[in-house]
Amino acid sequence: MSPLEIKRLEKNIRIEHVWSSAAIEGNTLSENETAAIIDSGIGATIHGKTIKETLEILDLNRIATLETSQPKSEAGAYRTIEVYPYGSNKRPYALPFEIPEKMQQLQNWSDQARINLHPVQYATxxxxxxxxxxxxxDGNSRTARLLMNLVLTENGYPVINVNPSKNARDKYMQALASAESPENNSQPFRDLIADYVEKELNNRIDILHLNEKYTKEAEESFKDSKINWDKLEQDARAKLKAQKSTSNLKAKD
Structure with a gap:
């Protein structure tokens, strides 16, 4: 693909990622509205939408493009309150005092997993x-999806975007809940993300095949066009030569 086509594709992927990741968390901005905000910044006017939703899009876009650090308020600071998984009010996530140790354990696990696991499983x-x-x-799920995509892209895989429709979101949340349950059944979530990766790879292959097809058709069309132009040029030269010969004969007469 040409550099311009690659640049446009990357921009579309970035917009889709920012939109879908925010939509999963309940943001009601459409993909077109998200694109308008990313292109125009805070100056974009989106009627009927809260300033919070606009700022969420801008913050996620900044993180996704690595242009700035996280927002200054509470971003990057560990929480000091208990929070609970989706659909559960009995079993909290890691307790506040456990977070530093568990994050260190996650780092230690990551150092080994990046070597020993398949990249898609590692990312998942x-x-x-x-x-x-x-x-x-706030922002844990969005950060997790960014981490997942960072691992995927580092290993040559495309960015994936979890479909924010109700059915797809429910499957995503249920698969996560299964992995977070006491049984720790991670396979449904691994299968779900692997399906997204496979689908996106197939989409990329289709794009490349289509690009190859259109490029070949354009080349063939150019060849045909060139032949036609050459023939027209030859005909024009022949007519001009004939006209000159006629003029010379008349002049002799």
Missing amino acids: DLHQKFVTIHPFR
């Missing part, structure tokens, strides 16, 4: 383990 398990700790007050 990193997402799940980070969410299970839930170290921050």
Whole structure:
């Protein structure tokens, strides 16, 4: 693909990631509205949307593009309150006093997992383990998806975006809940993310095949066009030559 096509594709992927990741958390901005905010910044006017939703998009975009650090308020600071998994009010995530140790354990696990596990499983398990700790007050799931995609892209895989539709979101949350349960059944979540990766790889292959097809058709069309132009040029020269010969004969007469 041409550099311009790659740049446009990367921009579309970034917008889709920011939109889908925010939408999963309940943000109601559409993908087009998200694109408008990313392109125009805070100056974009989105009627009927809260300033909080706009700022969420901007913050996530900044993190996703590595242009700035996280927001200054509470971002990056470990939480000091208990929080609970989706659909549960009995079993909290890691207790506040456990967070530093569990984050260190996660780092130690990561150092080994990046070597020993398949990249897709490593990315998936990193997402799940980070969410299970839930170290921050807000943005844990979005951060987990960014970590997952960082691992994927570092290993040559495309960015994946979890579908934010209700059915897809429910499957995503249920698979995470299964991994966070006392049974610690991580396989449904691994299968879910692997399906997203496979689908995105197939999409990329389709794009490349389509690009190859269109490029070949354009080349063939150019060849045909060139032949036609050459023929027209030859015909024009022949007519001009004939006209000159006629003029010379008339002049002699």
